Amino acid sequence: DAGVIQSPRHEVTEMGQEVTLRCKPISGHDYLFWYRQTMMRGLELLIYFNNNVPIDDSGMPEDRFSAKMPNASFSTLKIQPSEPRDSAVYFCASSFQGQDFEQFFGPGTRLTVL
């Protein structure tokens, strides 16, 4: 298996622009997680899905952030409009059955908002 795939790997954009991050989970996994990593806040969960349904979005910072999972093999995290403080590494992870099972992380997308 190719593992969790994220694109793009790097994104540089200007403040105010829309940014879309993409994730393809491991085939057969029924949980998908979006994390953000910054120096200040560490690794924090933004949102997670089970069987394509959002379960917990309490970590989503504000209305500028939205996430979708239209099918079992694809998810997006959108930031509109982007701000410099959104600069971070965004990880997507997937797991099978969730509880007590390891989450497999993608390589991350490094986002820089100028």
Next chain:
Amino acid sequence: AQKITQTQPGMFVQEKEAVTLDCTYDTSDPSYGLFWYKQPSSGEMIFLIYQGSYDQQNATEGRYSLNFQKARKSANLVISASQLGDSAMYFCAIQEYGNKLVFGAGTILRVKS
């Protein structure tokens, strides 16, 4: 209170020696899981080891073992026979009901030759 506390911002260890990375946690959930992940300088997150709260024995995976002391709410990672490739950031995380992971701040480990 912090869910996961990693008190060692950075650690050094001599190659081939063992090292213990500390992790304490806070939860009132009777069922939970503890995870350790490694993040090398390249940035990827690599799963190392898992311990369930009801597991009687300490988890082991190759050179990694988890020193689980439930009463003390402690889940320290022990790396035996350190290698230069073990130099990385190490994160402890807890999974309570609901499947999400809450990570600690991490410990940077440097292995010296």
